[in-house]
Amino acid sequence: MKDIISFHVGNAGQQIGDSTWQLFCIEHGIQPDATRVYERPYQGEQDFFHSFFTEHPDQTYSPKAVFVDSEPSSSLQVSEGELSKVYSLQSFVLRETDTRRHSLEPEEAASGGLVERAIEAVRLEAEASDGVGGFIGTSSLCGFTGSKLNSELLQQLSDEYPGITKMQVSLYPCNIAENVTECYNCVLNCESLIEDVDLNFVMDNKAAFGICKEYLKLETPNLTNINRVIAQAMASITCTMRFDSCMNQNLDEMLQNLVPVKGLNFILTANASYVPSTKVRESPSTEEVTRDLFDSSACLSSCEPINGRYISLNVSYRGMHIPKFVSIALYEHRPRINYVPWEVCGMKCGICYNSPKVYEGKEMALVSKGGVKLANNTAVCSVFEPIEEKFDQLYSRRAFVKSYNELGYEADDFEASRDKWSDLIYRYQTASQATQYDLDD
Numbered sequence: 496m497k498d499i500i501s502f503h504v505g506n507a508g509q510q511i512g513d514s515t516w517q518l519f520c521i522e523h524g525i526q527p528d529a530t531r532v533y534e535r536p537y538q539g540e541q542d543f544f545h546s547f548f549t550e551h552p553d554q555t556y557s558p559k560a561v562f563v564d565s566e567p568s569s570s571l572q573v574s575e576g577e578l579s580k581v582y583s584l585q586s587f588v589l590r591e592t593d594t595r596r597h598s599l600e601p602e603e604a605a606s607g608g609l610v611e612r613a614i615e616a617v618r619l620e621a622e623a624s625d626g627v628g629g630f631i632g633t634s635s636l637c638g639f640t641g642s643k644l645n646s647e648l649l650q651q652l653s654d655e656y657p658g659i660t661k662m663q664v665s666l667y668p669c670n671i672a673e674n675v676t677e678c679y680n681c682v683l684n685c686e687s688l689i690e691d692v693d694l695n696f697v698m699d700n701k702a703a704f705g706i707c708k709e710y711l712k713l714e715t716p717n718l719t720n721i722n723r724v725i726a727q728a729m730a731s732i733t734c735t736m737r738f739d740s741c742m743n744q745n746l747d748e749m750l751q752n753l754v755p756v757k758g759l760n761f762i763l764t765a766n767a768s769y770v771p772s773t774k775v776r777e778s779p780s781t782e783e784v785t786r787d788l789f790d791s792s793a794c795l796s797s798c799e800p801i802n803g804r805y806i807s808l809n810v811s812y813r814g815m816h817i818p819k820f821v822s823i824a825l826y827e828h829r830p831r832i833n834y835v836p837w838e839v840c841g842m843k844c845g846i847c848y849n850s851p852k853v854y855e856g857k858e859m860a861l862v863s864k865g866g867v868k869l870a871n872n873t874a875v876c877s878v879f880e881p882i883e884e885k886f887d888q889l890y891s892r893r894a895f896v897k898s899y900n901e902l903g904y905e906a907d908d909f910e911a912s913r914d915k916w917s918d919l920i921y922r923y924q925t926a927s928q929a930t931q932y933d934l935d936d
């Protein structure tokens with residue numbers, strides 16, 4: 496099993512990364528002192544945690560991860576947080592040099608210096624591994640650092656590691672945006688998402704907030720709750736790579752199963768089952784897990800997959816699901832699954848017998864069964880279109896353009912990025928409507 500190197504950029508990217516690693520540690524028995532308590536897994540099951548963690552000679556373990564930010568405060572929060580003894584010092588690109596300085600100016604953040612050091616940190620992880628099997632990034636496309644720095648990092652990774660699958664989990668601007676310019680940050684940096692990333696996972700805070708309210712019954716969810724909801728989905732997405740499974744055992748296989756055509760590589764995720772901690776421990780049935788997975792409110796993006804058409808669909812169950820019940824549950828949902836007319840991938844499904852885990856004593860109850868639905872679905876347009884609309888509203892008045900000019904963005908950048916964004920929307924619209932989609936186009 497080749498190694499997966501993760502990189503977490505900007506405040507949201509790092510916080511989501513940190514919540515994810517906390518959960519990975521729980522799932523693989525890695526303690527806060529970086530040692531591992533080995534729980535005998537399910538009979539015959541193997542635990543491939545070595546592809547995500549480095550084993551040190553003193554039998555301690557650290558994540559193969561790099562945290563990057565232009566502001567030291569959020570990196571510090573992570574490096575001094577719950578996993579302070581687990582993360583290796585070299586994971587934090589800012590840690591040694593920049594913590595003694597005030598935060599970098601945005602243009603400095605976007606400059607080669609920080610990216611170069613981030614790449615150097617990735618290189619160190621890569622050199623220490625037996626082979627790189629892929630990269631997984633997390634960031635918010637709403638902030639300046641998470642979008643710009645991340646995009647530069649992706650471009651360099653593409654140059655340096657061509658042919659190695661790159662997966663990116665990003666938060667997209669939504670209508671609970673904190674900052675009116677989020678649409679600029681996202682669109683201006685979309686080129687690397689389209690060109691350099693193989694598998695783009697589309698998520699947003701509004702959808703995760705909705706899950707906290709609807710499923711976890713939290714009255715006023717905060718960012719920590721949201722990050723844990725996203726981390727739970729990250730754990731399910733990567734579960735098939737970290738434990739024995741019959742499907743999506745590595746990023747290449749996931750790419751093959753989800754992306755039949757280059758340029759249509761934006762994936763929607765629904766995770767199940769989120770059960771509030773106030774409920775007694777319970778085990779949802781396979782049928783209930785499946786119902787949640789196909790419920791639009793469980794989707795981590797603000798869109799309704801039921802209104803779109805599926806280009807591909809992977810359903811991966813977690814826990815002791817009985818294959819016959821899986822078939823029955825999925826069969827019942829078939830009428831709700833509309834494929835694009837040229838569909839070539841269809842639905843793939845698998846079971847990973849490792850049960851989900853949760854953070855002890857927090858908002859979610861431990862359940863023995865779960866699952867994740869990964870969908871390449873044309874409904875993703877409903878995430879992209881409002882961003883385009885907002886961009887046009889601002890740009891038609893040239894609002895805030897001057898401050899972006901000072902950061903090095905020219906009018907050409909605005910126009911070229913806007914064209915790329917509408918091309919992306921157009922591709923998904925065409926995929927949905929065409930009766931004969933030209934796969935080679």
Ligand SMILES: Nc1nc2c(ncn2[C@@H]2O[C@H](COP(=O)(O)OP(=O)(O)OP(=O)(O)O)[C@@H](O)[C@H]2O)c(=O)[nH]1
Nearest residue numbers: 505506507508510635637638639640641673718721
């Ligand atoms: N889910 C989640 N969203 C966050 C978090 N922190 C900030 N956000 C959201 O992400 C967007 C801003 O992105 P940040 O990650 O803070 O920005 P950045 O990438 O550090 O970039 P800068 O603008 O340069 O600071 C806003 O929409 C915030 O609501 C977090 O911990 N979790």
Ligand SMILES: [Mg+2]
Nearest residue numbers: 505506566640
């Ligand atoms: Mg920031």
